Amino acid sequence: MAAYAALLSLARTTDTDRNQCKHLFPTDAEGTVRSIHDYVNFLLLFFKEFPEKVKRWECKIRDVAYKTEDIIEIFIWQRIQSRHEARDPSRMIKLADQLGNVAEEIGLIAGEVMEERPDHLPAAAISSSLRLSSNGDDEAIGLHDDLLAIKERLCGQSSDLQVIPIVGMAGIGKTTLARAVYDDSLVVEHFEVRAWVTVSQDCRKFVLGLVESMNLAGEQMLGDEFDETEVALKVFKNLYGRRYLVVMDDVWSTEVWDEVRNMFPDEYNGSRIMLTTRLLDVAAYPDSNSTLHEMQFLNDYQSWTLLQKKVFTNSNCPAELEEVGKKIGRSCAGLPLAVVLVAGFLSAVNETRASWEEIAENVNTVVEMELEDILSLSYTHLPHHLRPCFLFIGGFPEDANIHASTLVKLWVAEGLLRHENGCCKSLEEEAEEYLEELVKRNLVIVTSRKSNGRIKSCSLHDMVRDMCIRKAGEEKFLRVMESRVVPPQGMMNERRISFNRSDVHSIWGPTIRTVLCFRLQSLPSCWPEFLQHSRLVRVLNAAGNHHNGLLLPSQLFELFHLTYLALVGSFKIPSAISNLVNLQTLIIRSAFPQRKRVWRDDKNASPNSLPLEIWRMRQLRHVAFCYPYILPHPPDGSNLPLENLQTLSPVQNLVWNEKILQMIPNVKRLRLVYTLNQECHLHHLNYLHQLENLGVTGCHIFSWKGKNPIFPRTLKKLSLVGGGFPWKDMAIVGSLPNLQVLKLLDYACDDHCGMWEIGDEEFPQLKFLLIDRSPLRQWKTRNSPFPRLECLVLRFCWSLIEIPESIGEIPTLELIEVDYRNKSLVDSAKHIKENQQTYGNYSLQVRLV
Numbered sequence: 001m002a003a004y005a006a007l008l009s010l011a012r013t014t015d016t017d018r019n020q021c022k023h024l025f026p027t028d029a030e031g032t033v034r035s036i037h038d039y040v041n042f043l044l045l046f047f048k049e050f051p052e053k054v055k056r057w058e059c060k061i062r063d064v065a066y067k068t069e070d071i072i073e074i075f076i077w078q079r080i081q082s083r084h085e086a087r088d089p090s091r092m093i094k095l096a097d098q099l100g101n102v103a104e105e106i107g108l109i110a111g112e113v114m115e116e117r118p119d120h121l122p123a124a125a126i127s128s129s130l131r132l133s134s135n136g137d138d139e140a141i142g143l144h145d146d147l148l149a150i151k152e153r154l155c156g157q158s159s160d161l162q163v164i165p166i167v168g169m170a171g172i173g174k175t176t177l178a179r180a181v182y183d184d185s186l187v188v189e190h191f192e193v194r195a196w197v198t199v200s201q202d203c204r205k206f207v208l209g210l211v212e213s214m215n216l217a218g219e220q221m222l223g224d225e226f227d228e229t230e231v232a233l234k235v236f237k238n239l240y241g242r243r244y245l246v247v248m249d250d251v252w253s254t255e256v257w258d259e260v261r262n263m264f265p266d267e268y269n270g271s272r273i274m275l276t277t278r279l280l281d282v283a284a285y286p287d288s289n290s291t292l293h294e295m296q297f298l299n300d301y302q303s304w305t306l307l308q309k310k311v312f313t314n315s316n317c318p319a320e321l322e323e324v325g326k327k328i329g330r331s332c333a334g335l336p337l338a339v340v341l342v343a344g345f346l347s348a349v350n351e352t353r354a355s356w357e358e359i360a361e362n363v364n365t366v367v368e369m370e371l372e373d374i375l376s377l378s379y380t381h382l383p384h385h386l387r388p389c390f391l392f393i394g395g396f397p398e399d400a401n402i403h404a405s406t407l408v409k410l411w412v413a414e415g416l417l418r419h420e421n422g423c424c425k426s427l428e429e430e431a432e433e434y435l436e437e438l439v440k441r442n443l444v445i446v447t448s449r450k451s452n453g454r455i456k457s458c459s460l461h462d463m464v465r466d467m468c469i470r471k472a473g474e475e476k477f478l479r480v481m482e483s484r485v486v487p488p489q490g491m492m493n494e495r496r497i498s499f500n501r502s503d504v505h506s507i508w509g510p511t512i513r514t515v516l517c518f519r520l521q522s523l524p525s526c527w528p529e530f531l532q533h534s535r536l537v538r539v540l541n542a543a544g545n546h547h548n549g550l551l552l553p554s555q556l557f558e559l560f561h562l563t564y565l566a567l568v569g570s571f572k573i574p575s576a577i578s579n580l581v582n583l584q585t586l587i588i589r590s591a592f593p594q595r596k597r598v599w600r601d602d603k604n605a606s607p608n609s610l611p612l613e614i615w616r617m618r619q620l621r622h623v624a625f626c627y628p629y630i631l632p633h634p635p636d637g638s639n640l641p642l643e644n645l646q647t648l649s650p651v652q653n654l655v656w657n658e659k660i661l662q663m664i665p666n667v668k669r670l671r672l673v674y675t676l677n678q679e680c681h682l683h684h685l686n687y688l689h690q691l692e693n694l695g696v697t698g699c700h701i702f703s704w705k706g707k708n709p710i711f712p713r714t715l716k717k718l719s720l721v722g723g724g725f726p727w728k729d730m731a732i733v734g735s736l737p738n739l740q741v742l743k744l745l746d747y748a749c750d751d752h753c754g755m756w757e758i759g760d761e762e763f764p765q766l767k768f769l770l771i772d773r774s775p776l777r778q779w780k781t782r783n784s785p786f787p788r789l790e791c792l793v794l795r796f797c798w799s800l801i802e803i804p805e806s807i808g809e810i811p812t813l814e815l816i817e818v819d820y821r822n823k824s825l826v827d828s829a830k831h832i833k834e835n836q837q838t839y840g841n842y843s844l845q846v847r848l849v
Helices: 002-020 027-049 055-081 089-116 144-155 174-182 185-190 203-213 228-239 254-263 280-284 300-312 319-331 336-346 353-366 371-380 387-393 404-414 427-440 462-474 527-533 554-558 575-579 612-616 658-663 682-687 727-734 805-809 823-838
Strands: 162-167 193-200 244-251 272-277 445-449 455-459 479-481 496-499 514-520 539-544 564-568 585-589 622-630 647-652 669-673 693-697 717-721 741-745 755-758 768-772 778-781 791-795 815-818 845-848
Touching: 002 027, 002 055, 002 387, 027 055, 027 089, 055 089, 144 162, 144 174, 144 185, 144 272, 162 174, 162 280, 174 193, 174 244, 174 272, 185 845, 193 203, 203 228, 203 254, 228 254, 244 254, 254 280, 272 280, 300 319, 300 336, 319 336, 319 353, 336 353, 336 371, 371 462, 387 404, 387 427, 387 462, 404 427, 404 455, 404 539, 404 564, 404 585, 427 455, 462 479, 527 554, 554 575, 575 612, 647 693, 658 682, 727 755, 805 823, 815 823, 823 845
Parallel strands: 162 272, 193 244, 244 272, 479 496, 496 514, 514 539, 539 564, 564 585, 585 622, 622 647, 647 669, 669 693, 693 717, 717 741, 741 768, 755 778, 768 791, 791 815, 815 845
Antiparallel strands: 445 455
């Protein structure tokens, strides 16, 4: 909610300014700021303990918090820019007067709140620890007959190209059904090519999504301007002569089909196109003779079964809750999305009949209304600490595949998380837990997970996003601008704005703290004006297709309060970057995100250098670029380490020494790129005691000779690209006690024998192993290799003939993925699977890619 988020923000402002900018305030003002900080901490505590009692104060708290923050941050900015004016006695008197007034307002609110505080803590209505609900490949309850029908049409005898439309109202399970069929093992084996693209209301987005899904995207296709005829021909040629399945999800208009129909060849080989839509006329348009697959509502039994599965996972519902539970299921009117969302907040309340009866009464009154109201009910049951985080996600574009790491960094930079006393987790770790909580409550959809099981990317259902945007607007938390028209009142009172267009002007406003823009063709001419008039900005996320080599506006480096800066393109980072003393995150993304990044042996590359002043920026937490940058060695006399720095990626040709290690003692994620034939002293990495994720590209074999690199025991993920390390030296990697993910890419290991022999004690915690482009010829294991391995991926291993039989005996192994063109390796993987099935192990899967 906006009031809670405003208090979090003000708490950070008053605390940070009191510590770092204490010298800027007159003595009497400093004491007032301290009092305000204490009031804010009390109100935050009250929000946490008694969330149901704060509703009548929310608007007052939000407004006075925003006003207080403006007063403090404007004063600091003025002192930084012009010391002479800010030292003027009249200005000091005005500041003291303003702070005194808002402190009195906050104190009055705190006094009213104190009178309402109960003598004892009530029983919590919502448990702080959520029950884990299944979010993976659960059986699609109520869709068994639908699955069989669609699979029969996809894999049937008809050789003609067929369009199979799935139609139904929002939330009824169209995409769930399509996804279940698309991922079905029979369907995967039946089609040579599969592509999935969410169409939504933008036809051009479909074209780009299709070429990206088929891995055909080139630089010339990823901008706003591309040759549609050329793209269509490229798709046609790629599909020609191959049996393909294309899913067009969420189609809103017939024009989309008119635009793309000629891309799909009909070679009478059984190819299929599956289409989901809410509109009957759109469903019937591609082929009027095709039978529509119309989704049906769940019956009462199916609703109750789905509700139980989502709430209790594999456990049974307690007998005393079964009657009221069935009542709740019936109230959802057979709509799967409604059932899933209601299950989300049932999972968060106490398992008592009284709690469930209360929810049953609410559901009964709203279920016949618009689905938006059910979504609002789900929002109402969110704990206060999750509400601002959830509302923030609404600022991302429709159908966006949101990188979890980006979202986490933005939440931290926004100040939406608060460290509890005694908490040993980092803010980023807490943010990841927040995201998992939102997933468990079925408000956020996981679109992919990392090899270590953590969330990689996520999205919002269209209707959930609509509700999110509406709530964010009602609570004055965030304004999402989905048109180029700026409202008549302008941006004068907005705190956060989000837009997804390249032609929005006049977006500046004196109160703006956060700008999220996702579709800039280039840095617009209005940006200097925006930066000049929006000096209190903390978060600036500017995404789009920028040209390389642009100079950053000088006004950017006057944003004293900036904590998060993300741009797209290739920029020279000037020494003025050190003016941003509060900057936590610095990200430079590629304008071509689908383009494969190959850094090894790029002799023509001309990497940019970070300025020497980077070592002064002690608040930095994450420095991540799309291309390698050169990190200068710390200057003499630099004795204050960057203790907050967690991410540094990618750094080129860095030679390790004791000084570098002292300056980044807590780095967790590190990417190193080597293009020169030099000694890089990787053995020093052993002194980075917080390092968990390491990637090394192009470090040549001689770097290992004589003094093997001793990686820190804390390492959980290791990626090696190129270098040609001897296979026998993998024993060093195998000795790491916490390593969970290992990726060997692009001849990472290469020696004359081409044999990898693994001992019994090696890789005790490894869960994911990828070998890509390797000359490995022979692979030997002993009795119990990789005791916890879950996934094995082998790509472009042309010389490898077979997988060791003992790999199949690993009890945790779930998947072997191999290149379908390596027939001997495919036969070996299938043999292992068949052999395991004779022992009753049917969980092991083999996937051909």
